[in-house]
Amino acid sequence: MKKDKYVVAVVGATGAVGREMVSVLEEREFPASELVLLASERSEGERVGFRNRNLPVKKLAKDSFQGVDIALFSAGSERSLKFAPIAVGSGTVVIDNSSAFRMDLKVPLIIPEVNAHAIEKHSGIIANPNCSTIGLVMALKPIHDAARIKRVVVTTFQSVSGTGKEAIDELAGQTVALLNFKDIEKKVYPHQIAFNCLPHIDSFLENGSTKEEMKMANETKKIMEDDSIRLTATCVRVPVFRCHAEAVNIETEKKLGANEARAVLAGMPGVVVYDDPSRNIYPLQLETAGKDDVYVGRIREDDTVLNGLNLWVVSDNLRKGAALNAVQIAELLIR
Ligand SMILES: NC(=O)c1ccc[n+]([C@@H]2O[C@H](COP(=O)([O-])OP(=O)(O)OC[C@H]3O[C@@H](n4cnc5c(N)ncnc54)[C@H](OP(=O)(O)O)[C@@H]3O)[C@@H](O)[C@H]2O)c1
Numbered sequence: 178m179k180k181d182k183y184v185v186a187v188v189g190a191t192g193a194v195g196r197e198m199v200s201v202l203e204e205r206e207f208p209a210s211e212l213v214l215l216a217s218e219r220s221e222g223e224r225v226g227f228r229n230r231n232l233p234v235k236k237l238a239k240d241s242f243q244g245v246d247i248a249l250f251s252a253g254s255e256r257s258l259k260f261a262p263i264a265v266g267s268g269t270v271v272i273d274n275s276s277a278f279r280m281d282l283k284v285p286l287i288i289p290e291v292n293a294h295a296i297e298k299h300s301g302i303i304a305n306p307n308c309s310t311i312g313l314v315m316a317l318k319p320i321h322d323a324a325r326i327k328r329v330v331v332t333t334f335q336s337v338s339g340t341g342k343e344a345i346d347e348l349a350g351q352t353v354a355l356l357n358f359k360d361i362e363k364k365v366y367p368h369q370i371a372f373n374c375l376p377h378i379d380s381f382l383e384n385g386s387t388k389e390e391m392k393m394a395n396e397t398k399k400i401m402e403d404d405s406i407r408l409t410a411t412c413v414r415v416p417v418f419r420c421h422a423e424a425v426n427i428e429t430e431k432k433l434g435a436n437e438a439r440a441v442l443a444g445m446p447g448v449v450v451y452d453d454p455s456r457n458i459y460p461l462q463l464e465t466a467g468k469d470d471v472y473v474g475r476i477r478e479d480d481t482v483l484n485g486l487n488l489w490v491v492s493d494n495l496r497k498g499a500a501l502n503a504v505q506i507a508e509l510l511i512r
Pocket residue numbers: 188189190191192193194195215216217218219220221237251252253254256274275276306307308338339340341342343494495498499
């Protein structure tokens with residue numbers, strides 16, 4: 178795929194991720210000759226700013242992809258399952274942000290800093306990993322390369338923007354209502370999210386875990402190309418607007434001291450070691466919002482196992498967890 182300029186489409190352009198995709202395409206000066214913005218009929222005629230212009234949003238339809246070179250999909254699995262094959266049939270390469278194709282053996286699942294080479298095998302669809310998986314794997318990869326990871330225990334603290342724009346409104350609305358002694362409205366989550374944490378992200382499976390927890394385990398193995406890594410996750414939704422934090426416990430085959438771990442993490446592109454507890458320096462969700470890098474702190478040894486490490490990892494779910502990673506995949510495609 179070599180051209181001077183590309184026709185790019187964003188499917189789900191009015192959503193939390195879609196809007197961020199448009200911003201990231203502009204910020205990184207992606208060589209787009211045209212940007213086609215697609216969403217549901219609810220948004221038809223709405224406008225989204227791109228390069229000093231307000232572009233109209235069109236309704237997603239079967240003929241939306243004529244002449245489109247690259248489509249960034251971010252409108253949920255149902256839309257991806259239906260429209261991604263149609264787009265591929267029109268000659269478009271699809272970068273899909275939903276979970277629809279992530280575990281499909283024919284579809285590469287890419288974090289450019291980790292497994293860029295896997296993009297070679299694509300046949301029209303490339304999947305973007307789950308937002309909590311991306312932050313985690315960015316931190317695991319250099320540790321795996323240095324000391325081989327055997328097992329990971331991760332607990333996530335995931336922001337409401339990970340659910341989308343309606344969830345952002347729900348947290349804001351409930352917070353305002355409660356501080357004004359009014360009743361709250363619950364539409365997105367089964368329980369109050371304001372001033373509360375919900376150990377429940379995506380639906381529950383027969384094994385007692387949620388789909389989100391299993392996505393983290395399965396996607397990590399696929400991206401790291403190592404089925405031997407055992408990973409167990411507990412995913413928690415917290416009343417934070419933006420950025421996912423993760424408490425990560427790792428067991429490695431070889432010993433990796435805290436200082437060695439700090440050094441290998443610091444050498445990983447896209448990772449920033451932010452770790453000086455004596456000065457109260459550790460990654461925070463509020464400070465990481467809007468940033469591209471994955472921040473790692475609280476790096477310390479866990480002496481309850483032979484070779485153990487603890488980390489605290491924070492990344493912006495809308496940027497590296499979604500839009501930025503998708504645009505980086507598009508950049509790989511045209512490289
Ligand atoms: N939020 C995150 O951090 C994150 C991270 C990784 C992956 N993802 C994935 O990205 C996707 C979007 O997430 P989001 O958080 O951006 O959700 P969102 O804020 O709810 O936005 C959903 C987008 O999809 C569009 N859409 C919904 N139904 C549609 C239909 N029938 N036809 C065409 N467009 C339709 C919406 O258009 P209207 O405005 O017209 O309704 C909107 O643009 C999901 O698959 C999600 O799993 C999200």
